[in-house]
Amino acid sequence: xxxxxxxxxxxxxxxxxxxxxxxxxxxxxxxxxxxxxxxxxxxxxxxxxxxxxxxxxxxxxxxxxxxxxxxxxxxxxxxxxxxxxxxxxxxxxxxxxxxxxxxxxxxxxxxxxxxxxxxxxxxxxxxxxxxxxxxxxxxxxxxxxxxxxxxxxx
Numbered sequence: 748x749x750x751x752x753x754x755x756x757x758x759x760x761x762x763x764x765x766x767x768x769x770x771x772x773x774x775x776x777x778x779x780x781x782x783x784x785x786x787x788x789x790x791x792x793x794x795x796x797x798x799x800x801x802x803x804x805x806x807x808x809x810x811x812x813x814x815x816x817x818x819x820x821x822x823x824x825x826x827x828x829x830x831x832x833x834x835x836x837x838x839x840x841x842x843x844x845x846x847x848x849x850x851x852x853x854x855x856x857x858x859x860x861x862x863x864x865x866x867x868x869x870x871x872x873x874x875x876x877x878x879x880x881x882x883x884x885x886x887x888x889x890x891x892x893x894x895x896x897x898x899x900x901x
Contacts, residue, residue: 795844803846804832807892814856814868814897829854833861835870836888850891860897867901 762770771778780788805821810830812819819830833852834842842848850870852860859868873894889895 797844800844800846800849801832804849804851804891805830807846808851811851812853812856813850813891813895814852814860817853817856819851819853825854827853827855831857833857835891842888845888846891848888848891850895856897862901866899868897869900871896871898 810819811817812830817828820828822829830851831854832849834849836842836848856868858864859866860870870889872889873896
C-alpha cells in the first residue's frame with residue numbers, strides 16, 4: 748500500500764488545466780480537431796440561394812413561358828400570366844437549385860406539366876440533348892437551356 752504522504756505529494760505536483768494549456772502553447776502542442784470538425788471540413792456546406800436560382804431561370808427565359816410563349820409576371824395572385832418555375836427532372840436532392848434543369852412556365856402551362864388539370868403534358872428535348880448529373884447516381888436530366896418540345900400525354 749502506497750504511503751499517504753507520498754500520494755499527496757504526487758497530487759500536489761500535478762499541473763492544473765491552465766498550466767497544461769500554457770505548456771501546450773509554449774511548445775506548440777495544439778489539440779487536434781474533433782471528429783465532428785474533421786467531417787465538417789471534409790464535406791463543406793453548399794450555400795444555396797433560392798432567390799438567385801429563380802432569378803437565373805427568369806433571366807434565361809426572358810420572362811416568357813417556355814411552353815406557350817406568354818409574357819409572365821411575378822405575382823402571388825393566381826392569374827394566367829403568373830410565372831412559375833418548373834423543375835423538368837424533379838426537385839429533390841441536388842436538382843432542386845439547378846437552373847439547367849428548370850424552365851419558366853405560366854400558371855396554365857405549369858398546371859398541365861404537373862398534371863393538376865385534366866390534361867397532362869411532358870417535356871422532351873428537340874434533339875437528344877441531356878446533361879449528366881454530378882451526383883453519384885449519374886442520372887440523365889433534360890437540359891432546359893436547349894430547345895424543348897411539349898407533348899400532350901393524357
